[in-house]
Amino acid sequence: MSIEVRDVGKAYKYYHSKWMRLYEKLSLRNKAYHTKKWVLRNISFNIKSGESVGIVGVNGAGKSTLLKLLTGTTKPTEGSISIQGRVAALLELGMGFHSDFTGRQNVYMSGLMMGLSREEITAHMPDIEAFADIGDYIEQPVRVYSSGMQMRLAFAIATASRPDILIVDEALSVGDSRFQAKCYARINEYKKQGTTLLLVSHNAGDIVKHCDRAIFLKDGHIHFDGTSREVTNLYLDELFGKKDNxxxxxxxxxxxxxxxxxxxxxxxxxxxxxxxxxxxxxxxxxxxxxxxxxxxxxxxxxxxxxxxxxxxxxxxxxxxxxxxxxxxxxxxxxxxxxxxxxxxxxxxxxxxxxxxxxxxxxxxxxxxxxxxxxxxxxxxxxxxxxxxxxxxxxxxxxxxxxxxxxxxxxxxxxxxxxxxxxxxxxxx
Missing domain, CATH: 2.70.50.60 (abc- transporter (atp binding component) like domain)
Incomplete structure (x- = not known):
């Protein structure tokens, strides 16, 4: 099993004032001065190695929070997550990039955070430059990049070597159609080689085309887990208000x-x-x-x-x-x-x-x-x-x-x- 999620929930603490947080820390009886806001609750699913799974849901359904849990960016409040293999993730655009460093410097920083050695990054650098295709901007600070250029470089880094699990959260939506096609061609090649794909997109067509299965999140729960076509139909009904007549x-x-x-x-x-x-x-x-x-x-x-x-x-x-x-x-x-x-x-x-x-x-x-x-x-x-x-x-x-x-x-x-x-x- 590539990904195993069991009864996962994520809650954030809310304090009525900044003093409540202080009172809680100083409390000798461990008294809670906060309320919990549950973003996800009772989330359970398995993803097999080589499977491609889409995640859909309206804004606020908990999609990005779930991906942050899967990538280890944040920890679940309850439940457990087991992941087998190396994960490459494209979450928030430019996440992990330092705006004052050049593209090349950020390649090394991001590669090291992914667990690659400097030697491996150097070996992959020609391919990263060719795939990102941003020319001399590779030597410029990232702060001068457009959102599309950031996405190009981020995707090139994340997929420079084939990951066991690739997680993509809407990042490709800022790219032009030609580069999107280039990205999906690489994704499809990696899928054939056994990479597990987890794709979050508001574009139902992308989910149907690239995923065998999909999960529909609604109000922090799994509303439906099934084939990509079944799930996207339900999702579109949710978006456009299909009524029971x-x-x-x-x-x-x-x-x-x-x-x-x-x-x-x-x-x-x-x-x-x-x-x-x-x-x-x-x-x-x-x-x-x-x-x-x-x-x-x-x-x-x-x-x-x-x-x-x-x-x-x-x-x-x-x-x-x-x-x-x-x-x-x-x-x-x-x-x-x-x-x-x-x-x-x-x-x-x-x-x-x-x-x-x-x-x-x-x-x-x-x-x-x-x-x-x-x-x-x-x-x-x-x-x-x-x-x-x-x-x-x-x-x-x-x-x-x-x-x-x-x-x-x-x-x-x-x-x-x-x-x-x-x-x-x-x-x-």
């Missing part, structure tokens, strides 16, 4: 199975569904309101993760408060950075064949079906409804921009964002 589902089962929404309800319940972003930008001239939406992929409504290239149906429900000769619903998908990836509307998607009128009091449901040929990542969905001539001037009635966040997963990633479905042949 089982009681309501019994009363409208047929509609929900086909549309994923209650066609009879005219209340604005758009904000109650998984994936909704409270930060949405809503605007328009009025006369119509988008009051509900549904996402359907395969046999799942409001899926936590959508496989890339999978046909996905997006439904919106619109309540009309005025009469309109022609209305045009629209759909838009963007990256988290706001880059427009694709947008269409009822006129474009129907190649000019679809003209829709509406009367005051009407409630209509519209559907856009899109094969999400995208790379792994998070994307934002916007909906809108306008009136007027789709080939001329249109008046926005209600637009809900960046109102839904979507997670797409692709097992074999490509470079870029959109999958253009390239084919290849050797022609000699």
């Amino acid at each position: 089982s009681a309501a589902k019994n009363t409208r089962e047929d509609l929900e199975l086909s549309l994923g929404m209650d066609a009879e309800n005219v209340d604005d319940i758009y904000h109650t569904h998984p994936g909704y972003r409270p930060e949405e930008y809503r605007w328009g001239h009025g006369g119509a309101r988008i009051i509900d939406y549904s996402i359907h992929c395969g046999n799942t409504h409001y899926p936590s993760t959508i496989p890339s290239n999978e046909k996905t149906d997006f439904y919106i429900k619109v309540k009309f408060e005025d009469d309109f000769d022609n209305i045009v619903p629209g759909f838009l998908i963007k990256t988290l950075e706001g880059i427009f990836l694709y947008g269409t509307n009822s006129f474009l998607a129907s190649e000019g064949r679809e003209y829709i009128s509406a009367q005051k009091g009407d409630v209509k449901i519209f559907k856009f079906s899109v094969p999400l040929n995208l790379n792994s990542g998070y994307y934002m969905i916007s909906f809108g409804v306008s009136s007027g001539n789709p080939q001329g001037e249109m008046i926005p009635l209600d637009r809900r921009y960046d109102s839904i966040i979507l997670n797409v997963n692709k097992n074999m990633e490509f470079w870029g964002v959109v999958d253009l479905k390239s084919t290849f042949a050797c022609c000699d």
